[in-house]
């Protein structure tokens with residue numbers, strides 16, 4: 216039974232990963248970050264990124280299609296980004312972790328909104344990695360989820376999380392002003408509001424800690440391999456999002472460990 220649930224949750228994750236890939240592409244087209252040279256009727260079904268041909272069902276299966284097609288489109292033989300299957304797999308594993316390790320005793324509201332939060336966190340992370348932007352609509356959806364959870368589960372103790380949200384966001388705003396926008400973007404400042412609302416006090420500090428440490432390590436590694444110079448930009452959003460996931464799922468254990 217456990218295995219069956221695991222398989223279903225994993226496959227569900229793969230499908231939502233596919234959805235995230237599509238949303239990233241269409242948002243990029245909307246933001247004029249990608250040029251689309253063709254017009255697609257209806258825009259409802261999936262189409263080839265390059266020539267606009269409608270995809271057959273077997274070209275639309277997460278991960279497997281990419282493997283079967285050897286990472287190229289069937290119609291125009293253009294390279295399909297490796298990020299497509301990677302994002303799908305990452306989503307599959309995040310869904311698995313969230314169901315089995317992260318938070319087994321949750322209400323249906325927390326459970327459902329939890330999936331939605333994972334979807335838009337991953338969307339924001341992928342978009343920030345690709346285009347250095349955290350889209351506002353995704354952050355707004357996350358903040359709404361955070362507010363609903365706060366009202367639905369905290370039974371009146373909202374004030375602490377609201378103060379933490381303002382504090383976290385203010386902290387990044389100061390960093391943004393000091394670095395003149397070279398380190399933190401305004402997107403990070405807005406995402407911090409969700410972070411504080413959703414995680415509350417100690418876990419927000421943990422999330423920042425994870426974000427800064429991992430961000431610094433990755434920055435160093437990139438510099439060693441000359442992929443980045445001191446001036447080149449590494450988006451902070453994905454590290455914040457990693458911090459949020461870690462603090463969300465393992466935060467209580469870590470906070471307990473530190474208290475001992």
Ligand SMILES: [Zn+2]
Nearest residue numbers: 263266290291
């Ligand atoms: Zn094509």
